[in-house]
Amino acid sequence: MTLADLIDLEAQLARDREAEPGALEARDRSLVTGAPAERGALLGRWLAALREQEPGRLFPGRAVAAALSGLRAALAIVGLALGWAAVTAVLRYTGGHPVNVWDFLLAFVGVQLLLLLLLVASLLAPAAAAGAPLRALFGAIYPHLAARGLAGGERAEEWRALWHRLRARRSLYHRAEPWVLLGLAQAFGVAFNLGALLGLVRLVVFSDVAFSWSTTLLELDAAHFDALVGLLAAPFGWALPDAVPSLALVEATRYSRLEGAYLLSGAGRAARPELVGGWWPFLAASLAFYGLLPRLLALGLARLRVSRILARLPLDDVEVSRLVRRLSEPHVETASAEPEAPAPPEPPPPRPAEEAPPGTRCAIVLWRDLPPGPAIEAAVRRQTGCEVAGVHAAGGLDFDEGACDWASRLDGTDRVAVVAEGWEAPDRSVLRLLRELRSAAGPRRHLRVLLVDAADAGGRPPPEAQVRVWREALARLEDPYLAVEPLGGRP
Amino acid sequence: MSEVPRFAVVGRVNKGKSSIVATLAEDDSVRIDPRPGTTTEVREYPVRVDGRTLFALVDTPGFEDAPRALAWLRARERSAAERPALVAELVAAHRGTSDFVDEQRLLAPVLAGASVLYVVDGTRPFRRNYEAEMEILRWTGRPGMALVNRIGDGDHAAEWHRALDQYFKIVRDFDAFSVGFEERLRLLESFRELRPEWRAPIDEAVGALVGQRRRRRGEAAAEIAGLLADEVTHVEEIAAAGEGELDVQQDRLERSFHEALRKREEQARRRVEGLYAHREARFEGTSLERPTFRRDLFAEETWKLLGLAPGQLLAASAAAGAAVGGTVDAMVGGASFLAGTLLGGALGGATALYGIGRRHARARRVRGGGAAGLLASAKRTWSGAPRYRIGPHADPNFPWVLLDRALLHCDAVARRTHARRGVIPLEGGERAGVVSRLARGERRELEAIFRRLRRDPDDPPREVLGALERAVGRLVERLDPVPGEPPGAASP
Numbered sequence: 002m003t004l005a006d007l008i009d010l011e012a013q014l015a016r017d018r019e020a021e022p023g024a025l026e027a028r029d030r031s032l033v034t035g036a037p038a039e040r041g042a043l044l045g046r047w048l049a050a051l052r053e054q055e056p057g058r059l060f061p062g063r064a065v066a067a068a069l070s071g072l073r074a075a076l077a078i079v080g081l082a083l084g085w086a087a088v089t090a091v092l093r094y095t096g097g098h099p100v101n102v103w104d105f106l107l108a109f110v111g112v113q114l115l116l117l118l119l120l121v122a123s124l125l126a127p128a129a130a131a132g133a134p135l136r137a138l139f140g141a142i143y144p145h146l147a148a149r150g151l152a153g154g155e156r157a158e159e160w161r162a163l164w165h166r167l168r169a170r171r172s173l174y175h176r177a178e179p180w181v182l183l184g185l186a187q188a189f190g191v192a193f194n195l196g197a198l199l200g201l202v203r204l205v206v207f208s209d210v211a212f213s214w215s216t217t218l219l220e221l222d223a224a225h226f227d228a229l230v231g232l233l234a235a236p237f238g239w240a241l242p243d244a245v246p247s248l249a250l251v252e253a254t255r256y257s258r259l260e261g262a263y264l265l266s267g268a269g270r271a272a273r274p275e276l277v278g279g280w281w282p283f284l285a286a287s288l289a290f291y292g293l294l295p296r297l298l299a300l301g302l303a304r305l306r307v308s309r310i311l312a313r314l315p316l317d318d319v320e321v322s323r324l325v326r327r328l329s330e331p332h333v334e335t336a337s338a339e340p341e342a343p344a345p346p347e348p349p350p351p352r353p354a355e356e357a358p359p360g361t362r363c364a365i366v367l368w369r370d371l372p373p374g375p376a377i378e379a380a381v382r383r384q385t386g387c388e389v390a391g392v393h394a395a396g397g398l399d400f401d402e403g404a405c406d407w408a409s410r411l412d413g414t415d416r417v418a419v420v421a422e423g424w425e426a427p428d429r430s431v432l433r434l435l436r437e438l439r440s441a442a443g444p445r446r447h448l449r450v451l452l453v454d455a456a457d458a459g460g461r462p463p464p465e466a467q468v469r470v471w472r473e474a475l476a477r478l479e480d481p482y483l484a485v486e487p488l489g490g491r492p
Numbered sequence: 493m494s495e496v497p498r499f500a501v502v503g504r505v506n507k508g509k510s511s512i513v514a515t516l517a518e519d520d521s522v523r524i525d526p527r528p529g530t531t532t533e534v535r536e537y538p539v540r541v542d543g544r545t546l547f548a549l550v551d552t553p554g555f556e557d558a559p560r561a562l563a564w565l566r567a568r569e570r571s572a573a574e575r576p577a578l579v580a581e582l583v584a585a586h587r588g589t590s591d592f593v594d595e596q597r598l599l600a601p602v603l604a605g606a607s608v609l610y611v612v613d614g615t616r617p618f619r620r621n622y623e624a625e626m627e628i629l630r631w632t633g634r635p636g637m638a639l640v641n642r643i644g645d646g647d648h649a650a651e652w653h654r655a656l657d658q659y660f661k662i663v664r665d666f667d668a669f670s671v672g673f674e675e676r677l678r679l680l681e682s683f684r685e686l687r688p689e690w691r692a693p694i695d696e697a698v699g700a701l702v703g704q705r706r707r708r709r710g711e712a713a714a715e716i717a718g719l720l721a722d723e724v725t726h727v728e729e730i731a732a733a734g735e736g737e738l739d740v741q742q743d744r745l746e747r748s749f750h751e752a753l754r755k756r757e758e759q760a761r762r763r764v765e766g767l768y769a770h771r772e773a774r775f776e777g778t779s780l781e782r783p784t785f786r787r788d789l790f791a792e793e794t795w796k797l798l799g800l801a802p803g804q805l806l807a808a809s810a811a812a813g814a815a816v817g818g819t820v821d822a823m824v825g826g827a828s829f830l831a832g833t834l835l836g837g838a839l840g841g842a843t844a845l846y847g848i849g850r851r852h853a854r855a856r857r858v859r860g861g862g863a864a865g866l867l868a869s870a871k872r873t874w875s876g877a878p879r880y881r882i883g884p885h886a887d888p889n890f891p892w893v894l895l896d897r898a899l900l901h902c903d904a905v906a907r908r909t910h911a912r913r914g915v916i917p918l919e920g921g922e923r924a925g926v927v928s929r930l931a932r933g934e935r936r937e938l939e940a941i942f943r944r945l946r947r948d949p950d951d952p953p954r955e956v957l958g959a960l961e962r963a964v965g966r967l968v969e970r971l972d973p974v975p976g977e978p979p980g981a982a983s984p
Contacts, residue, residue, distance in 0.1 A: 018718070022711045022767050030542060168642065318954060319961040323710050330707065331700040333541040336519040336769070341535070370619040398620040424616050426505035428556035429594070466651055 003040045004069070004181070005062030007174060009048050012061050012163050014320055029324070030140055030332035040316045043328055061163060073185055077192035084196025092204050099211035099256060099263075099277060102230075104283050110233065112483045113292045115192075120183075122301060129442070177310040184303035190296035198288055212280035213256030213263065227251040237290045244286035250279045279331060333382060356386065363387035364414040368421035370397040377453070380488050381418050385452060390414045393435050396429045407441035418449040420488060423452035423463025427474035435478060444482070450475060451488040462487035496538075497547040497690040498685060500601040503611035504625065505554030505594075508641035511668035511911035512611055513537055513551040516676060518769045520910040522551065527923045534597055541700045546693040547683070550606055551593065552598035558624035561595050565631060599632065606687045608636030609643040610660065615644035618651045626659040635686040637662040639679075642669070663686070668911045670916070673705055674975050705974045708767050710908075712972075713965035715767070716898040719760035720955055720964070723753050724891050724942055725882035725949035730855075741880070745855050749882045754789055757894070761901055768905045789854060798900075798925040798934065799893035806841050808931070808939040809888055813840020815940060840943075843888070855882040891942045896925035899967060906972040926967070938963055 003009075017025055031049040033043060053062050094100050204210055214226060228250045231238075238245040254262050255278040263277070316325075326483050365381055367373055371394075378389050391492060394400060394412055417438055421431065438448055452471055454463035465487075472485045501509045514522035517537035538548040555561075567576055586592045602608055608629050609939050614624065629636055638656040640649050640663065649665060656663045664680055680698055684691045728749045732740055767773075788794065790912070801806065817836020903926070941963065944956045969977070 022708075022763070023769070026707070034542075223908045273743055319710075319714065319958045319965075323707070323714060326707055326710065330703040331541045332543075332696075334705040335517040335537060336521065337517065338539045339535055341521055341523050370621050396559065396621065398562075399621055400559060401563065402560055403563075422616075424506075424613070426554070426556075428505050428554070430557045430560065437748075 002045060002314060002316075003062075003305070004068070004177075004311060006045055006048055006315070007311060008065050008163075009052070009060045009062035010321075012042055012059060013048065013051060013160055016058075016323065017324075026327050026332050027334075029327050033328050040321075040325055041314065042049050043325065044316065044321070047328055056189050059160075061160065069185070073188045076185060076189040078194030079197075080189040082399065084198075085194075085200040086194040087193075088197040089201035089204065092201065092210055092304040094208070094210045098258060098261070099213040099254075102212050102254075102280055102284070103472060104212045106233070106287065107286075109324055110291045111290050112195075113262070117291075124179075124183075142408045153378065154268050163368075174310075174314070177307050180303045180306040180310065184300060184307060187296050187300035187303055189363065190299055191293065194288060194296055195413075196291035198285060198293060201281070201285050201288065205278075205285075207416065209278065210281070211275065211277040212284075213254045214251070215256045215258060217386070223248065223252040226255075230283065232263035233287060233291075241282065241286050244282040244284050246280060250276055253277070254280065360385070361385075361387040361415045362390040362417050363416040364390050364411050365392045366417060366419045366434070367417055368396050368434070369425055370394070371420060371422055371453075375421060377488075380453075382452060384486070384488055385416065385449060387416055387417055387418075395419075396430055407437055411438070411442050411446075414442075416449065416469070417442055419448065421452055421471075423454055423471065423487070424465035427471045431473070432478060435475065435483065436478070439478075439480060439483075446482065448480065448483045450483070450485045452485065453488045462489045494788075495605070496545050497683070497687065497693060498550055498601060498604075498606035499547065499609050499686075499782050500550040500552055500598070500606040501577055501609045501611060502552050502598050502602065502625075502629065503554055503557055504558075504622065506643075506763070507554065507611050507613045508668050508911075509554060509611045510551055511643075512639060512641060513611070514911040515550050515668045515671060515909040516679070517549055518910050520770055523952065524911055534601060534740075539696060539697050539701075546697040546700075549609075550601045553594040555625045556594045557592055558595070558628060559621050561592055562624040562627055564592075565628065576603075576633040578630050579628065595628075599628075602629070602632050602634050606634065606652050606707075607683070608632070609640055610638045610656075612638065612652055612656070613643045614640035614649035614652050615642050615646040616666065617646075617648045618655050620804050626656070630659055630726060633886070635665065636660050637682065639664055639666045642667040665780065666923050669909055669910075669911055672907065673972070677701065677975055702974055702976070705972070707975075709906075709972050710766050710965060711767050713903050713968040715760050715763050716895070716902065717957065717961035717964045717970070719756060719898060720891055720894060720942075720960060721945055721952055722756055723885070724896055724945045725884050725952055726753060726756070727949050728752070729881045731880075735808065742855050743853070744879065745882050746825075746852065749853060749855075750790060753885070757789055757897070760898065764898075764902050765905050768908075769910065769982075770905060770908065778924060789894070794897070795889065795893055797897035798927075799889040800928055804928060804935065805888050805892070808935040809843060810837040810841035811932070811936040812842070812940040812943055813837050815936070828892075853882050853885045853887075855880050884949050888939075888942075891938075892927050895938070895964070896927045899926045901970065902968060903971045926971075930967075934963070934966075 029047065032054065033047045038046065048060075048062075051058075084441065091104055093101050164322065216226075227246070230246050230251065234245040254263060316361055316443070325390075363381070366377065367377070371377075373392055373394070378392065380388055390413060395402075395405070419431075419435070421427075425431075434450065435450075442448065450471060452468055453461045454461040454467075468485060468487050475483060475485055496590075497529055501513050510522050510524050512796050514520060514524060517539070519537060522535075529721070533554070534551055535551045536548050537551065538545040540546070561582060565575075565582060567579055568581070570578075579599060581602065582592065583599050586596055610629060633851065635660075638660040640652050640656070642665075653663055662682055662685055664679060666675070666681060670784045671679075674897065680694060680701075684694050726749070728745060730745055799805075814833045814837035817832035817839075820828075820832035820836070821830055927938075930938075938960075941956055941960045945960070947953050948956075
């Protein structure tokens with residue numbers, strides 16, 4: 002994972018928070034196919050595919066990475082200029098007093114060593130504290146930057162949301178933060194030292210610089226000063242023997258401002274050019290060793306740490322874990338792709354049955370293997386007020402529809418009662434039966450469909466919903482002499 | 493794969509074929525209607541894993557004229573070996589006519605190679621005419637399984653089993669309206685017995701469905717955790733020229749605050765329903781909602797029924813405070829003689845006591861020290877007007893009531909089959925919720941999380957959000973277990 006990937010990951014997770022999980026599952030699984038990979042690689046592939054698929058979306062990772070690179074470059078340019086200027090100022094020699102070696106060592110070695118110590122101390126301090134002041138400052142100005150820098154309100158809002166999200170989730174990545182800041186600072190440091198070194202070389206090559214050293218302290222004689230510079234030169238002296246000042250050089254370049262001359266040469270006497278300019282290899286090596294080298298090492302370390310921390314991020318928080326599951330587990334769809342056919346239209350309501358005059362005879366037709374018995378007959382008699390002229394079966398397993406002559410079966414009856422169980426559906430075959438009965442009975446003979454719930458238990462009226470279903474279904478016949486009623490519970 | 497296994501769901505009209513398909517395919521767009529003839533066309537429900545169809549369910553119109561169709565077949569019967577061809581002849585002979593329309597449609601996928609899932613209603617008595625359907629299906633020569641569904645209240649399953657056992661290799665009870673996820677899987681697994689060569693795709697589909705269920709659960713937990721985090725940290729702020737204007741604005745601000753909380757809860761519910769593929773907004777108001785759901789989030793009755801009892805709240809708050817104090821004690825190596833624990837516990841309890849019973853949040857002027865105070869002062873100086881803030885909601889029971897409502901809703905959604913269209917009754921009990929039955933340790937953990945959320949409402953730390961999601965995840969796992977997981981010890 003790179004820093005850009007990480008920021009893009011957070012931005013995408015924030016966006017996906019509002020999206021439909023089913024849609025995300027379908028999208029993500031199609032983006033990343035193939036063998037399951039390690040988490041970081043899997044997420045990297047997913048982000049790359051997303052960037053390709055939705056190029057119009059905000060993927061701030063690259064912008065942030067580019068901003069960091071720009072900042073690093075700006076710091077490097079400023080560092081180069083400052084280093085060049087600083088060395089030019091410190092080594093300024095107009096032919097009057099020679100340049101004091103002390104000034105150079107203090108400015109370019111002493112201060113650098115002090116900063117190095119502070120850096121080490123900051124690394125030993127709690128890592129979270131390292132970037133706290135910068136973070137606080139950035140947090141204060143970021144919303145205004147986001148609002149003013151981006152004219153598009155929606156984009157600005159996205160950037161603001163990203164900031165809040167990164168703040169909330171920084172404990173995931175906080176270990177990388179100080180190293181990113183350290184890398185920036187060290188880029189400046191390297192450039193500063195490089196600028197100073199280049200400036201020093203320029204002064205040495207293109208001008209003559211006379212060096213000296215001086216002190217008010219009587220105890221600090223040439224031998225002591227030689228020991229001090231010998232100590233400073235020790236780490237690199239073995240490789241660069243010319244960069245170790247000799248005792249002769251030290252003695253020869255002790256300077257007296259009172260006399261305005263090198264002490265050994267005496268007042269008014271000219272200094273030896275091969276000696277007074279002899280300090281520069283030592284100074285250049287000191288600058289390279291105590292200034293440039295630690296900065297380079299710190300820069301390398303910072304970059305290494307950032308990349309290692311990012312590569313080793315556990316990426317195991319709940320949100321990322323859910324995403325990884327989404328990416329690595331199969332996507333299941335079970336719903337039909339075809340739309341449901343439109344529902345049939347509602348038929349008009351049927352008319353209620355008319356009362357039968359005394360002496361009316363009716364035929365009973367038991368539908369679909371409904372068990373016959375005196376209970377059913379009695380219930381029909383009570384309900385219709387008719388005498389039962391005959392009981393017939395229809396729609397059952399043994400019913401031979403082709404051989405059934407309804408006209409003769411209904412002969413001598415005034416009405417027909419079809420008894421059916423309400424939970425049976427009023428399907429095509431019952432409609433056909435009713436049409437046949439109508440045909441056999443003539444257009445004005447009353448047909449009644451009587452619905453029963455549990456025929457085995459003696460004929461209980463069925464629930465109203467079943468009666469409604471039958472009424473609606475039989476209304477399709479548009480028969481004004483057909484009625485549907487619950488048996489034993491006439492409405 | 494050369495051949496995709498197909499299972500034709502067949503049976504008499506209105507015996508629950510579409511309900512079974514809706515439940516197995518988790519598709520609430522399937523029309524389920526007591527009127528006959530609502531399924532007029534054959535409709536396929538493929539089970540796709542990563543775009544590959546592993547098997548398909550085929551919903552069919554019901555048998556409407558089976559005895560007559562059987563009579564037609566018997567009149568032409570020559571030998572048992574020719575029965576499948578004769579069934580195909582029945583379909584071919586009546587193609588384009590109005591005779592045996594539904595039989596033609598339902599037999600077509602069976603004749604094309606689909607296995608048979610024959611559905612009956614075990615709550616109605618067995619009648620002989622059903623033998624005609626079974627006989628026709630037997631004549632097709634396709635492997636079949638019978639499913640005894642439950643639509644009504646009666647119980648005739650035993651007589652159905654006696655009849656079905658004679659015609660089908662496998663007979664299963666399957667209540668499409670109340671069946672759980674595990675039973676659905678068991679039914680799918682039994683499909684393997686119909687054709688051994690279909691074992692691999694069905695096993696793969698079952699594995700993928702289990703994975704999908706786990707993901708749904710995780711997403712539901714994330715949704716509920718997100719809801720809690722958003723609502724517990726929700727803050728609204730206005731600038732008012734003075735106390736007088738605040739009086740005018742206060743009501744508007746308070747209404748806007750509570751309305752925002754209600755809307756967020758609604759949004760989370762719709763998303764949880766969407767997660768479990770209840771896509772249609774048919775739950776609104778009636779079917780899904782238990783009476784407690786229909787009540788407003790801030791209704792007095794809701795707060796009586798849900799959330800924690802005052803004693804539980806005090807205990808949880810005191811325990812959470814004590815845990816913070818205990819950390820201080822530990823840091824000083826016990827030199828504080830447990831003063832931190834005691835003080836933390838007392839403070840936690842006192843805070844809970846202070847907040848209990850404040851169902852509605854009140855707007856307050858922004859003041860105080862610290863960075864927030866300085867920022868407020870800077871804003872006031874900039875805008876020239878004092879600022880007033882409402883939220884986060886102070887009642888310690890608020891997140892518990894919210895969590896309770898969310899868990900009850902999630903439970904109802906997860907248990908609800910896609911065939912169901914009725915009303916779910918309210919469970920009994922003094923407190924209808926889930927959280928009052930949680931273990932003490934769980935309550936303490938959640939209370940500590942709620943406190944931390946309130947402390948940092950602007951940018952709640954990720955660890956706290958993660959801990960909340962994990963804690964809610966454990967509760968959702970218990971509500972919606974998947975096969976192979978140990979049952980929750982303290983099922984809420």
